[in-house]
Amino acid sequence: MNTAFQTIRDMAENSDGIITTKQIEAAGISRTRIKTLVEQGLLVKESQGIYSLSNMLVDEYKLIQLRSERIVFSHGTALYLHGMSDRVPHTIDVTVPQGDNVSRIKKDHPAIRFHYVSKERWDLGIMTIKSPMGAQLRVYDKERCICDLIRDKQAMDMQLYIQAIQEYFKLENNARKLLNYGKKFGIEEKIRTYMEVLS
Structure with missing residues (x-):
């Protein structure tokens, strides 16, 4: 085996095969x-400037994240990664x-749905979480997910929406953080209503 490929293989194996x-x-290659x-x-x-080992199964989430440092998994995809939805997303939501x-x-990944938010609100609630294959991903926290659901209710699948909202309010929730986010997005009153009805 040539040394250039051996070097690349060793590096890729320590980086989820990508x-x-x-x-x-x-590395001088x-x-x-x-x-x-x-x-x-x-x-x-895989795409411009991104390669994978031909004998390894590639983590689709990591591939998408590598395309931009500002991609954050959100909406239905974030709910799935948090375990708040058992539905494997066919369309990947990112903000x-x-x-x-x-x-x-968009051209390389037609299954991605992009959401846009002001630069001041984009980084609100970013955290890291492991993908199903173990890669570290940028994702919005549960409170930010709930805010995004409420803000984009008309565009959401209602079954997914109801399941996530009910699960969040009935199980674990951080009311202070949620209300703080809600204030920044102008939906604090809507959140208070959900808290009264579901908590």
């Missing part, structure tokens, strides 16, 4: 060598700041 051009070049490894079927070009150019990502 590696970027930047990481490969930092040229783009020409990368191209050769793709042609030999040892590497798979980015308004004004971000995501046209290339």
Whole structure:
């Protein structure tokens, strides 16, 4: 086995089977060598600057997250990652700041649904969580998910909406944090109503 591929393989195996051009070049391996490894079927070009090992199952969530540092898993996808929904999402919901150019990502990943929010509110409630395959992902916390559900109620699947709202208020909840977020999104009164009815 050639040493360039061995180096790439070792790096990728420590990174959920995915590696970027930047990481490969930092190890002293040229783009020409990368191209050769793709042609030999040892590497798979997943998208611009992102590669995977051909013999490994790729974590779709991590692949999507690598496309932009500002992608945060949200809405139904975040509910699934938090265990608040048992429905595996066919459409992946992510949120980015308004004004971000995501046209290339949309072209490469048609199953992604983008939500846009002001830059001031974009990072509210970001945390990390493990994907089903173990990769670290950026996701909104449960309180931010509930706020997004209430704000986007008309666009939500009602079964998913009801299940998540009921589960959140009946089991664990952080009322102070939820109301704080609600105030920032202008939905504090709606949240208080849910708390009175469901808590």
